[in-house]
Amino acid sequence: MKHRTFFWFFLPTALAMLLFIFLPIISVVTQSLFVSHEQVFVEVENCDIFGCKNEMMIDAAATEKLRAEQPLGRFVGLANYFNRSHLATSEIATLWQTAESWGTFYDGLFNLPLYRAIIFTLVFTFVTTPSVIIVGFMIAVAVNALNQHLKGLVIFFSLLPFVVTPLVGSLILFWMIDARGIIGNSLQYLMGDPNLSLKASTGLTWITLIVYGVWHAAPFAFVIFYAGLQTLPQDTLESAMIDGASRWQRIRFVVIPHLMPLVTFVALIQLMDNFRVFEPIVGFNASAHATSLSFLIYNDMDGEARLLNSAATTSVLTIIGVAILLSPVLVRTWRDWNRKV
Amino acid sequence: MSSPSIIENKSVALRIFSAGFVVVWLLIAAFPFIWTLWGSFKVELDFFSKENWTNAITGIRTIKETGAAYTMNGYEGAWVQEEFWKSVVNTTIVCFFVVCTSLTIGTLGGYALSRTNFRYGFWLLITALIFRAMPPITLVSGYLLPFFEWGLWGSLSTTIVVLVAINQPFTLWMLHSFFQKIPKELDESAKVDGCTQFQAFRHVIIPVMWPGVITTGLFSFLLAYNDFAVTAMLLAKENQTMVPKIAGFLGTTQTEGNVMFAVAAVVSATIPLFILVMFFQRQIVSGLTAGAVKG
Structure with missing residues (x-):
């Protein structure tokens, strides 16, 4: 394709991404260097029977005017x-x-709010991602052994937790683990502790959120691995059997190596998605025990105060976090590309 | 499809274990939905029962309060009293326009990417991957101030444009991988016959691309339908779509004891997705694997 044709074909999508992804990044970086104006004070003379005193008063009109004239606020650097x-x-x-x-x-x-959020985000990302891969793989292997007619049905129900709106999915589970809900109630019964609440302690809240994360994303890993299992090299499997490899050895030395590129893919997507964990914290009303970077940004922007500069600063730090997370992948792609050329 | 010889030598214990595992997974995956659907027709004291969880099944309180074992009170409260229907209309508008626009500009861009051999094609894809990795909420904090200043905040059209842009990186990747499967000889021969590149794209490539376009459209739809970060922050209260509306229910109605409104709204929002999976299961599966199989 000629450069010129390429340009025209690519222009609309490039414009969309430039205006609404690239420029916002600039906007976020700029906003993070400013704070909103402090209130303007004026000195007024206040006289009463004891004499006159000079007092500082908030000049609402001037504050309003200053803020309207310079919406970005006051430059404060880093x-x-x-x-x-x-x-x-x-x-x-x-x-x-x-x-x-x-x-x-x-x-x-x-x-400290930011560190709290970073700790939870990292724990969530690095516990959920491997769990999703393991659970997804186990489901894929088990479903693959099923009767052909059952497979479609199983895939249908398996997809539900994945396609459901994250906020809705977390609410559904939240209501079930409520002390008055079916799971919460059964847990109290099983543990013999009528006051047990999954929402009360930090540890239990974290576990709940991670379980939700696995529930939500395992179908994704399952579908990918299941598709991979359909393309298993049958010759290799058969020769491994003839050579006397056990079931476990066949999984270990034939199936898993065959699926390895898919594992990398699922891990990459899951790292990106889990790092932005946000909706479950709103859905599970868990912010007292667990906050993530995305939730911090949301929390700053939400409500009356609208702490836009604070949100922007957290956003920049989050973007840096994403960059660090992705860097191994980028470096690898860069090397592959250079080798090809 | 594992060959018969492999299935045969499986021990009975292993088979039972593996079937049992599937059953447990099915329960975990599907039961919450069935339970919530069932419970949405009960009153709050049954669905959230302090005495006995079986009340949610039998509906003792529901019978006492309403005279029947099933009640539509939750739905009535959500749809009529809290005007959930408006959010449904808004969601429909947003999803329709997001899907159409995303696909139009995405197919053009994805096609171009799949047909260029220059280095910048690769770099554009990598840039898209980096954009895809950024949490949408970080971008939202970049929008708010300019949108307030320019009076763009709050309207459906702004949200649609933003959602289209945020979905582009993903759409590009997916369509790019679908387009790569279509042999280049197809458009080359069309061009030899005198077509311009655009005519070749329009009359030769698009007709064979429909399955890929539909699959990508489904994922675009899901991204727009499921979004919370953008719609919650960028829409004015009267323009809210379903997901932020549901989040709004939590704040206001939980105190009034009207949790059942939220339950009914949640079920209402899940049903379209349920139907979607029912009809498009094959496309969803092929879409999920499209990016992966390439490696």
Whole structure:
């Protein structure tokens, strides 16, 4: 295809991505360097029977005017990044000096909103992703052994948790694990503890969210692996059997290597999707025990205050996180490409 | 399709175990939906029963309160009282336009990417992958201030354009992999016969691309339908689509004891997806594997 033709074919989608993905990134970076204007004070003389005093008063009109004229606010450089709601460098430094053990250091860290969110996001990402791959693989192997007629039906029901709206899916599970819901109630009965609540403790909330994550994404891994199983090299499998390989050895040395590229693919997609974990925290109303980076941004923008600069700062840090997460993949693709050329 | 010889030598224990595993998975996957669908026709004290969870099945309180074992109160409250129908209309509008626009500009771009051998084609795909990896909410924080300033905030059309753009990276990747399966000789020969590149695309490639376009359209639809981050932040209250509306229910109705409105709304929002999977299972599966099989 000629450069010219390519240009015209690609122009609409390029424009869409330029205007609504690339420019917003610039906008986010810019906003993260500003804070909204402080309120304008005026000195007024206030006289009463005891005499006159000068008092500082908020000038609402002037504040309003200043904010309307310069909606971006006041330039502060990188100050947003280092304040308590973000990287909290000074708090960390004090904590480092005063903390007696790793435990107290961790506790202190956990009280800082950004670090709390980073810890949960990373735990969620790196526990859910491998679990999804393992569960998906097991379902794929089990379904593959089923009768041909049953497969369609099983795939139909398996797809449901995957296509359902994440917020809706988490609400459905949330209502079931409620102390008055079927699962919550049964758990209380099984554990013999009538006050057991999955929402009350941080640990249990995290487990609930991770279980939701696996429930939601396992069908995706299952479908991919199932498709991979349909293209298994039958000759290799048969010769492995003739050579006396056991069932487990065949899975270990033939099936898994064959599926390895698919595992990489699922892992890549899952890392990206789990890193942005957000809806389940809203659905499970879990923000008291678990917040993620995406949730922090949402929380800043939501509500009356609309802390746009704070949200922008967290966004930039999140984008940097995504870049770090993706860097091994990018480096690998870059090398592959160079080898090809 | 494993060959018969492999199935035969499977031990009975292993077969039972594997069938049992599938049954357990089916329960985990499907039961929550069935349970919520069933419970949506009960009153709150049955679906969230302090005394006994079997009340949700028998519906003791429902009979006491309404005189019948099933009640439409939740649906009535959500659809009529809380005007959920408006959100349904908004969701329909948003999804329709997002799917149409995404596919139009996505097929053009994806086709171009699959037919170029220059280095920039590769870099554009990598850029799209990076864009795909970014959480949509980070972009939303970039939109808010400019949209407020320019008076674009709150309308359905703004949200549609934003959703189209956010979906583009994914759409491009998927269509690109579908287009690559169509032999280049097809458009080459059309061009030899005197077609321009666009005519070749329009009259030769698109007719054989329908399955790929439909599959991509399904995923575009799902992305728009399921979105929460963008629709929750960019739509004014009167323009809300279903998902932010449901989230809104949680704040206001939980206190009033009208959780059943939210339950009914959740079921209403799930039914279209259920139908979608029923009719398009094959396309969804092929779409999921399209990106993967290529490696």
